[in-house]
């Protein structure tokens with residue numbers, strides 16, 4: 230396994246909400262980053278998001294460097310082979326087991342044998358993803374929170390065959406990126422989403438069943454339980470497609486108490502995915 234002191238290039242797979250955030254924090258920590266998506270348009274959009282986010286942080290005086298210097302450390306690409314230079318890879322592509330297994334089989338080929346391969350999956354089994362490679366001991370979950378540049382926490386998820394040294398590496402690497410960690414076994418939803426997803430789905434059901442209007446559900450949970458966002462706001466923020474994928478995995482693994490709310494499904498089918506499409510439970514400019 231490549232030691233933390235030997236890391237200079239961080240590979241990121243996926244340039245969406247999470248991938249570009251992970252690229253940004255890695256570049257901010259001084260690493261060179263190769264961020265790969267499947268279409269140039271997605272890569273460009275990811276790079277634009279990083280630029281906007283860095284400008285916002287610079288305006289608040291929260292960067293030690295000029296935003297351009299950080300941005301310049303991120304190379305966007307659609308070419309998988311460009312990940313060959315990576316010393317560690319974090320995958321943040323769509324929440325789909327077949328897609329992730331294909332990506333990990335490719336990463337196993339393209340990267341050096343001693344490179345740790347991490348996945349940002351919200352709910353999928355690290356062990357199943359790792360079994361697509363010939364180095365399951367080097368595969369681990371590094372579950373960043375959204376928005377990555379703002380949220381302090383990273384959940385380290387240890388698969389059946391993950392080596393202890395790789396788990397230690399994952400905690401240390403996340404700390405190098407300015408994060409604090411906790412560890413979960415590879416059980417569906419880990420700590421965070423096992424508890425969060427039923428909370429969100431219950432908020433949606435409460436709205437759909439007329440318990441209160443949506444603003445009062447969010448306001449009630451914020452003022453009543455001291456969370457920064459209510460369930461409907463948070464669902465929009467995460468992306469309703471991501472909430473549905475996560476809920477369906479938990480439902481399949483853990484049974485009926487994890488059944489996704491009907492209205493989440495209907496909105497995903499309508500293409501109203503939350504902030505990222507301009508409309509979910511609320512409207513966004």
Ligand SMILES: NC(=O)c1ccc[n+]([C@@H]2O[C@H](COP(=O)([O-])OP(=O)(O)OC[C@H]3O[C@@H](n4cnc5c(N)ncnc54)[C@H](O)[C@@H]3O)[C@@H](O)[C@H]2O)c1
Nearest residue numbers: 243245246247248266267271321322323324350351375467
């Ligand atoms: N959104 C959240 O709040 C959140 C929080 C924690 C973890 N996650 C997890 O992070 C991962 C990414 O979620 P997201 O919200 O960034 O999704 P997203 O839809 O914003 O981005 C996913 C990106 O992956 C790209 N992609 C698809 N197949 C690919 C491939 N083979 N190679 C490279 N890129 C590919 C897509 O084109 C897209 O740009 C998922 O596993 C999700 O469950 C999401």
